[in-house]
Amino acid sequence: MRYLWVVLYLLLLIPVGYVSAQEQDGSAAEPSPNSTHPFTPGYIGGIELGFLYGKLENPFGNPPSYLASPSVLIFNGYQFHRLFTVGLTTGFDFYEIALVTPIGVGVRGTFLRAKLSPYYSLDGGYGATFLSGKAFDRRPEGGWFFNPGLGLRVETGNQTAFLFGIGFKRQTVKSEMASGWGVTTRQSITYNRMSLRIGFMF
Amino acid sequence: MKPLYLSLIKHLYCMVLLVPCVLFTSCTDEVETTITYTIQEPVYMLRADLQEAVKVTAPRGLGSTGKIYTKSNFLFINEVDKGIHVINNANPASPQFVSFIDIPGNIDMAIKDNILYADSYIDLVALDISNPLEVKLVKRVENVFPTYGMIVSDTAKVFIARFEEKTITETIEQYNTRYRTFWMEDGISARQFSTSAVPGGGGSAGKGGSMARFTITGNHLYTVSMSDLQVFDIADAADPLEGTKISLGWGIETIFPYQNKLFIGSNTGMHIYDNTNPTAPEHLSTYSHVRSCDPVVVEGDLAWVTLRSGNTCEGFTNQLELLDVSDPRSPQLLKIYPMQNPHGLGIDGTSLFLCEGEFGLKVFDITNHMKINESMLAHFKDHDAFDVIPLGTHLLLVGKDGLYQYDYSDPKEIKLLSKLSITR
Numbered sequence: 001m002r003y004l005w006v007v008l009y010l011l012l013l014i015p016v017g018y019v020s021a022q023e024q025d026g027s028a029a030e031p032s033p034n035s036t037h038p039f040t041p042g043y044i045g046g047i048e049l050g051f052l053y054g055k056l057e058n059p060f061g062n063p064p065s066y067l068a069s070p071s072v073l074i075f076n077g078y079q080f081h082r083l084f085t086v087g088l089t090t091g092f093d094f095y096e097i098a099l100v101t102p103i104g105v106g107v108r109g110t111f112l113r114a115k116l117s118p119y120y121s122l123d124g125g126y127g128a129t130f131l132s133g134k135a136f137d138r139r140p141e142g143g144w145f146f147n148p149g150l151g152l153r154v155e156t157g158n159q160t161a162f163l164f165g166i167g168f169k170r171q172t173v174k175s176e177m178a179s180g181w182g183v184t185t186r187q188s189i190t191y192n193r194m195s196l197r198i199g200f201m202f
Numbered sequence: 203m204k205p206l207y208l209s210l211i212k213h214l215y216c217m218v219l220l221v222p223c224v225l226f227t228s229c230t231d232e233v234e235t236t237i238t239y240t241i242q243e244p245v246y247m248l249r250a251d252l253q254e255a256v257k258v259t260a261p262r263g264l265g266s267t268g269k270i271y272t273k274s275n276f277l278f279i280n281e282v283d284k285g286i287h288v289i290n291n292a293n294p295a296s297p298q299f300v301s302f303i304d305i306p307g308n309i310d311m312a313i314k315d316n317i318l319y320a321d322s323y324i325d326l327v328a329l330d331i332s333n334p335l336e337v338k339l340v341k342r343v344e345n346v347f348p349t350y351g352m353i354v355s356d357t358a359k360v361f362i363a364r365f366e367e368k369t370i371t372e373t374i375e376q377y378n379t380r381y382r383t384f385w386m387e388d389g390i391s392a393r394q395f396s397t398s399a400v401p402g403g404g405g406s407a408g409k410g411g412s413m414a415r416f417t418i419t420g421n422h423l424y425t426v427s428m429s430d431l432q433v434f435d436i437a438d439a440a441d442p443l444e445g446t447k448i449s450l451g452w453g454i455e456t457i458f459p460y461q462n463k464l465f466i467g468s469n470t471g472m473h474i475y476d477n478t479n480p481t482a483p484e485h486l487s488t489y490s491h492v493r494s495c496d497p498v499v500v501e502g503d504l505a506w507v508t509l510r511s512g513n514t515c516e517g518f519t520n521q522l523e524l525l526d527v528s529d530p531r532s533p534q535l536l537k538i539y540p541m542q543n544p545h546g547l548g549i550d551g552t553s554l555f556l557c558e559g560e561f562g563l564k565v566f567d568i569t570n571h572m573k574i575n576e577s578m579l580a581h582f583k584d585h586d587a588f589d590v591i592p593l594g595t596h597l598l599l600v601g602k603d604g605l606y607q608y609d610y611s612d613p614k615e616i617k618l619l620s621k622l623s624i625t626r
Contacts, residue, residue, distance in 0.1 A: 053229065054229055054230065054231050055229055055230045055231065056230070056231045056233070057230060057231075059374070064230075067231070111209075112209060168229070182239055182240040183237060183238070183239040184237070184238040184239070185235060185236075185237050185238075186235070186236045186237075186238070187233060187234070187235050188233075188234040188235075188236075189231060189232070189233050189234075190231065190232040190233075191231050192229050192230055192231060192232065193229060193231075194229045
């Protein structure tokens with residue numbers, strides 16, 4: 001049932017990007033003399049896949065655990081300037097105890113007018129857990145996230161590009177677990193993760 | 203091309219600088235774990251204080267109801283762990299509170315002649331009640347009853363009187379530094395459990411309900427703890443002497459004497475002991491049933507056993523079982539009557555009084571014991587019913603909400619005589 005919701009959620013998001021991208025086609029042809037492909041105001045979509053790498057200190061002097069959580073990031077925004085695109089961010093972060101669905105605002109920008117250029121990204125918002133399964137009988141509670149990053153943008157055509165990004169993601173999650181004999185364990189987790197993602201921009 | 207190239211290098215350089223920072227300074231998950239749990243904190247009592255504590259105080263209203271016991275015109279109602287209400291019941295339509303005897307840790311009682319025997323945590327106390335306004339402690343048998351399943355060391359100055367629930371929240375670091383023992387629910391309810399008593403057989407002994415753990419036959423007082431039967435010689439009523447102790451296995455709940463037998467209800471079955479030699483009862487048989495609570499009463503060759511479900515009983519059965527005990531070495535199940543939540547029961551002549559807990563009191567005609575389900579005389583649903591003592595023409599009934607007295611001189615026309623409600 002949960003997976004059905006995930007699929008429905010994805011179906012809701014992707015056509016928005018697709019339809020908007022189609023609309024842009026007609027008006028995207030104002031050439032700029034200094035660039036291989038001109039940057040024009042308009043819709044920008046992006047989907048990125050990757051992992052969130054982190055470390056967990058273990059008690060009693062045990063060595064730390066190294067963790068990698070799969071991550072999907074979907075961006076739909078409007079480009080005002082080459083250095084400034086604003087949009088909405090969502091996706092899926094598959095942490096160990098929770099599936100977090102970030103819902104936030106994202107800013108993107110490309111530094112250079114070139115086929116190969118560094119870019120920046122800055123996302124922030126709330127990581128919701130409504131799609132998450134129940135850990136220890138209870139659905140974890142979501143929290144705020146913040147995700148700055150840098151990367152390389154490799155242009156492949158008019159307004160399309162591959163993205164190779166690295167960043168830092170901070171996400172809080174709360175979980176509660178009741179074991180026997182009236183013992184309740186509450187965990188307040190702040191994930192500090194390094195994100196490595198590969199994406200496509202359109 | 204050169205400026206572009208340089209610019210790219212510059213940005214990459216920034217990135218390379220930034221990434222290790224992120225990587226090595228803060229990419230560790232911060233986990234804050236707090237644990238909330240409930241402990242049962244033991245409350246200790248000095249044995250010296252316990253020995254000073256028995257005294258008579260002014261009559262007071264019922265705070266809660268426990269076991270009941272009756273002797274001549276007096277009625278005794280236990281208030282768990284606090285003491286005993288003495289009530290003048292000469293007129294059952296209008297019972298009068300006479301006094302309250304403070305007995306810390308009291309749950310059970312029995313009376314012979316003018317001596318009231320009561321448990322006071324680990325001790326047995328014998329009180330002279332010939333004047334209920336001036337009760338005198340005549341004897342204390344020290345350290346005979348287990349507290350939470352254990353006999354206290356004779357040299358110990360303190361014992362565990364009770365447990366208080368306490369909720370503790372601490373971080374995982376604090377928690378890990380200590381080893382904790384969690385007290386199980388069973389251990390805690392051990393003292394509270396089972397609340398009433400069995401009809402005493404001896405001539406001048408009083409009468410208790412079917413859920414009693416204290417009973418008197420002849421010159422002996424029998425008490426059952428969770429696991430043992432303790433015999434006291436009370437030939438001299440004012441001087442009870444500690445007798446033998448017989449291990450019965452875990453989960454003992456009630457004791458009912460009938461003729462020269464002792465019927466002991468446990469949560470796994472009914473034990474029958476031959477009491478011909480009262481100082482050393484001998485095991486005859488054990489009738490096993492599913493795990494549940496079960497007071498027993500016996501009349502003639504028939505034993506009536508109720509099984510009920512509930513937290514402390516662990517069972518899921520609610521029924522009245524009828525056993526043929528004409529051969530006490532081999533009791534035979536005759537019939538099972540489904541019930542709602544049967545607790546204590548009592549028999550007088552052809553009438554069976556059955557407490558159904560929150561479902562009230564049921565009265566059956568047992569002339570045909572195989573078909574009592576077809577001959578229910580009355581069902582009083584308005585109040586809780588825990589245990590009963592039939593007294594010939596009137597019935598004492600104790601429930602969570604108070605003590606009720608019914609006139610059953612005509613079993614077809616049972617009338618409520620009076621009610622003592624919980625007032626505090």
